[in-house]
Amino acid sequence: xxxxxxxxxxGEPQPEKTGISRRELLKRAGMAGAxxxxxLSAAAPAVPSEPAQEPFEALTAAESDTLxxxxxxLIPSDRNGPGAMEARAAHYIDRALAGPLASSRNxxxxxxxxxxxxxxxxxxxxxxxxxxxxxxxVLGDMEFDRATGFNPDSSTFFELVRTHTIEGTFCDPYYGxxxxxxxxxxxxxxxxxxxxxxxxxxxxxxxPSNRRSAYDYPxxxxxxx
Amino acid sequence: MAQxxxxxxxxxxxxxxxxxxxxxxLARAGLVVVGLEAGPWLGPRDFAPDxxxxxxRGWPQSAQKANREVPTHRPNASxxxxxxxxxxxxxxxxxxxxxxxxxxxxxxxxxxxxxxSETTRRYGASRIPPGSTVEDWPFGLDELEPYYDNxxxxxxxxxxxxxxxxxxxxxxxxxxGPRSRSYPMPPLRGSGFTEHMADAARGxxxxxxxxxxxxxxxxxxxxxGCVFHGFCSRGGCHVDAKSSTAVSTIPKAQETGxxxxxxxxxVTRIEVDDDGRATGVTFIRDGQEYFxxxxxxxxxxxxxxxxxxxxxxxxxxxxxxLANNHGQVGRHYFSHATGAGVTALFPFELNNWYGAxxxxxxxDDWADDNFDHAGVDFIGGGNLWIYTExxxxxxxxxxxxxxAPRWGSEWKAFIRENADRWTNTxxxxxxxxxxxxxxxxxxxxxDPLGFPVCRITADFKDNERRIAAFMQERMVExxxxxxxxxxxxxxxxxxxxxxxxxxxxxMGDDPDTNVVDRWGFSHEAGxxxxxxxxVMGTSGARNPTLTAQALAWRTAEHLVRNWRTIGEV
Ligand SMILES: Cc1cc2nc3c(=O)[nH]c(=O)nc-3n(C[C@H](O)[C@H](O)[C@H](O)COP(=O)(O)OP(=O)(O)OC[C@H]3O[C@@H](n4cnc5c(N)ncnc54)[C@H](O)[C@@H]3O)c2cc1C
Numbered sequence: 173x174x175x176x177x178x179x180x181x182x183g184e185p186q187p188e189k190t191g192i193s194r195r196e197l198l199k200r201a202g203m204a205g206a207x208x209x210x211x212l213s214a215a216a217p218a219v220p221s222e223p224a225q226e227p228f229e230a231l232t233a234a235e236s237d238t239l240x241x242x243x244x245x246l247i248p249s250d251r252n253g254p255g256a257m258e259a260r261a262a263h264y265i266d267r268a269l270a271g272p273l274a275s276s277r278n279x280x281x282x283x284x285x286x287x288x289x290x291x292x293x294x295x296x297x298x299x300x301x302x303x304x305x306x307x308x309x310v311l312g313d314m315e316f317d318r319a320t321g322f323n324p325d326s327s328t329f330f331e332l333v334r335t336h337t338i339e340g341t342f343c344d345p346y347y348g349x350x351x352x353x354x355x356x357x358x359x360x361x362x363x364x365x366x367x368x369x370x371x372x373x374x375x376x377x378x379x380p381s382n383r384r385s386a387y388d389y390p391x392x393x394x395x396x397x
Numbered sequence: 398m399a400q401x402x403x404x405x406x407x408x409x410x411x412x413x414x415x416x417x418x419x420x421x422x423l424a425r426a427g428l429v430v431v432g433l434e435a436g437p438w439l440g441p442r443d444f445a446p447d448x449x450x451x452x453x454r455g456w457p458q459s460a461q462k463a464n465r466e467v468p469t470h471r472p473n474a475s476x477x478x479x480x481x482x483x484x485x486x487x488x489x490x491x492x493x494x495x496x497x498x499x500x501x502x503x504x505x506x507x508x509x510x511x512x513x514s515e516t517t518r519r520y521g522a523s524r525i526p527p528g529s530t531v532e533d534w535p536f537g538l539d540e541l542e543p544y545y546d547n548x549x550x551x552x553x554x555x556x557x558x559x560x561x562x563x564x565x566x567x568x569x570x571x572x573x574g575p576r577s578r579s580y581p582m583p584p585l586r587g588s589g590f591t592e593h594m595a596d597a598a599r600g601x602x603x604x605x606x607x608x609x610x611x612x613x614x615x616x617x618x619x620x621x622g623c624v625f626h627g628f629c630s631r632g633g634c635h636v637d638a639k640s641s642t643a644v645s646t647i648p649k650a651q652e653t654g655x656x657x658x659x660x661x662x663x664v665t666r667i668e669v670d671d672d673g674r675a676t677g678v679t680f681i682r683d684g685q686e687y688f689x690x691x692x693x694x695x696x697x698x699x700x701x702x703x704x705x706x707x708x709x710x711x712x713x714x715x716x717x718x719l720a721n722n723h724g725q726v727g728r729h730y731f732s733h734a735t736g737a738g739v740t741a742l743f744p745f746e747l748n749n750w751y752g753a754x755x756x757x758x759x760x761d762d763w764a765d766d767n768f769d770h771a772g773v774d775f776i777g778g779g780n781l782w783i784y785t786e787x788x789x790x791x792x793x794x795x796x797x798x799x800x801a802p803r804w805g806s807e808w809k810a811f812i813r814e815n816a817d818r819w820t821n822t823x824x825x826x827x828x829x830x831x832x833x834x835x836x837x838x839x840x841x842x843x844d845p846l847g848f849p850v851c852r853i854t855a856d857f858k859d860n861e862r863r864i865a866a867f868m869q870e871r872m873v874e875x876x877x878x879x880x881x882x883x884x885x886x887x888x889x890x891x892x893x894x895x896x897x898x899x900x901x902x903x904m905g906d907d908p909d910t911n912v913v914d915r916w917g918f919s920h921e922a923g924x925x926x927x928x929x930x931x932v933m934g935t936s937g938a939r940n941p942t943l944t945a946q947a948l949a950w951r952t953a954e955h956l957v958r959n960w961r962t963i964g965e966v
Binding site: 245246247248250252253255272308311315334338339341342343344346347355356358359360361362364365366367368370372373374375376377378386387391392393 | 441442443444445446447448449453454586588589590593624625626627635636745746747748750751752785788789790792793794803804805806808809810812813816817
């Protein structure tokens with residue numbers, strides 16, 4: 173478990189552990205300075221929620237196949253119900269890589285290529301052609317930094333994909349993941365409510381799921397992330 | 398060339414939690430006040446209950462100035478830099494971070510004003526930790542009480558009094574200092590889980606009580622009561638139940654007709670004349686530079702930006718930065734130790750999905766000097782806080798307590814069973830200022846305008862580490878009494894960028910060790926006031942904002958009363 177002691181205030185998990193290096197930072201600051209513009213309106217354009225089966229936007233076909241196979245092992249479909257594939261977590265990640273997570277695009281390009289190279293070297297075939305057990309073995313090697321050929325190391329890429337797969341499985345469906353509320357149903361989250369009564373906060377009396385997204389409520393401006 | 402605007406009486410830099418309070422007494426007194434605010438206005442339509450946007454991605458629709466100038470950090474002057482944070486979750490909008498903070502609204506306890514003299518009196522001077530630069534405040538709780546009272550009413554705070562004029566009410570915090578009257582609203586309701594925890598605390602002989610909150614518990618000031626939807630932390634309120642300054646003191650100040658807010662105004666310098674008096678502020682808006690002349694300037698841009706703006710405002714009168722001829726700007730810096738929490742696993746569902754982070758139960762028995770420190774090796778302590786509000790992404794990211802792997806079918810089965818069976822806690826602990834903990838300008842890293850960002854050189858010392866370990870023991874005791882089957886003690890970490898950042902422009906009578914006087918005005922530039930927790934010399938074991946707001950009101954009132962000598966020179 174990562175040391176969570178440097179969490180932002182009030183004990184919330186630090187979301188994007190991008191850990192920008194000081195050198196990279198200096199580089200970026202310099203570039204931003206050269207652009208000279210005032211950073212007043214950096215809001216990402218709103219992306220409408222689309223029905224299933226849209227093509228991938230950021231990832232190549234080969235990359236998306238590998239990513240689909242990875243998320244399907246991280247949160248598999250099993251006796252406890254549908255998993256990250258059914259939640260369309262890979263689509264969530266792909267769409268985000270074309271927008272707010274664009275800074276991770278290169279990490280995915282090199283990381284997904286490294287996954288296939290390592291799968292080939294260690295298990296004799298690219299990731300998608302391996303059986304579930306061999307796939308899990310590759311992911312386990314990545315998690316504990318036993319997998320070679322990653323930059324800077326395999327656990328960094330593993331954690332990046334794990335973080336985004338969880339986002340894509342448990343986020344508001346507005347962002348293209350958590351399709352059909354499979355993530356929220358899995359953990360028993362009863363859905364977005366704009367008013368919650370005292371009775372709905374009794375212990376062991378969790379209210380039934382209303383299967384609603386924030387943006388099912390017309391009072392909120394859509395987009396922004 | 399900067400374009401010069403019509404002069405104002407007072408320019409406030411930053412219209413957030415404290416700037417937004419100071420505006421009210423000034424405008425009511427008929428002074429012409431201009432607020433320069435880096436961010437935009439945000440309203441209920443912007444406050445969607447959207448965990449990904451609010452809690453994960455750091456409010457991309459706000460100006461995000463704070464995210465572009467995240468301070469750098471190193472634990473000490475010879476240590477390597479910590480990895481730079483991608484996000485610093487302070488808000489840039491009218492109302493500032495009061496828009497999306499938790500809203501716990503504490504008064505300090507009497508001890509917090511007198512740490513040096515009380516410690517010396519009770520335990521001896523040797524108990525002040527080595528290297529600490531802590532001083533007594535120039536006044537006590539009694540001086541601040543009327544201002545706390547004012548702010549509680551004008552902002553709108555709910556809570557249960559524990560001590561009215563010396564009469565103790567066990568429903569509230571029996572350790573609090575005397576207050577002149579009760580809160581303007583009853584406390585927020587508890588949830589099934591917080592009531593369960595309160596029962597367990599009473600079983601231990603402790604004194605639990607509902608915490609004070611800048612959230613309406615019933616209709617107040619034309620706003621409805623809280624709806625407990627569970628997106629309060631880092632989310633704005635869609636029904637205006639959170640008493641941000643944007644829905645309380647700021648509109649009241651605007652009603653006078655004398656408070657004008659300029660949004661998207663990024664202040665870069667405070668200007669001075671040859672005598673060293675502040676003449677106004679320079680700011681950038683849409684790429685154009687402006688000068689706003691003012692007879693008095695109040696700096697209210699949060700601790701890091703307060704310090705940075707002073708250090709960047711160099712002049713002939715202040716070659717080392719404004720108000721820094723005594724070399725005290727950036728000194729006596731400290732921040733709350735929000736790490737070292739405890740995570741607990743229960744064998745039953747808590748139904749913690751909704752609520753608010755300020756809906757909870759507090760235990761103050763181990764805070765400040767509320768217990769005898771003769772047998773422990775630290776001074777101060779912590780406030781234990783158990784609260785509601787669980788969101789799905791955070792729930793799925795729960796610790797697996799060593800009982801399951803972190804992915805795959807076994808993990809999935811684990812979170813399916815346990816996503817609503819765990820909780821964090823919030824343990825707010827005393828942190829002291831030390832000689833070698835300070836803020837200055839980073840020699841290399843700049844913001845997008847090319848100005849150096851703030852650099853933090855700071856780490857926790859033995860006193861803070863011992864408090865953390867002691868408080869974790871108390872918390873484990875409490876969780877165990879409540880039926881938890883497992884607990885994890887989280888690490889304390891180091892003192893990176895904080896949302897409870899104190900000092901840097903400390904308040905005190907001695908100009909050799911303090912930047913501002915007992916009223917919040919610079920010892921050097923008499924018409925420059927500083928607002929915010931950057932003036933506070935101790936943190937207490939509780940969140941800063943209500944105290945910073947009470948101090949802001951007091952500074953503004955002092956300016957009104959002494960306008961002839963401060964403003965009209
Ligand atoms: C998630 C979260 C939860 C919190 N919970 C609590 C809590 O429960 N209780 C509590 O007491 N405290 C809490 N805090 C801390 C609290 O938010 C701060 O103490 C408080 O907001 C500080 O007030 P401020 O006015 O100094 O800063 P802010 O409220 O941040 O206001 C500063 C304002 O200045 C503006 N500004 C900054 N730089 C410039 C510039 N150069 N030019 C013009 N404008 C500028 C900003 O845009 C902003 O609007 C929390 C903080 C966070 C992030």
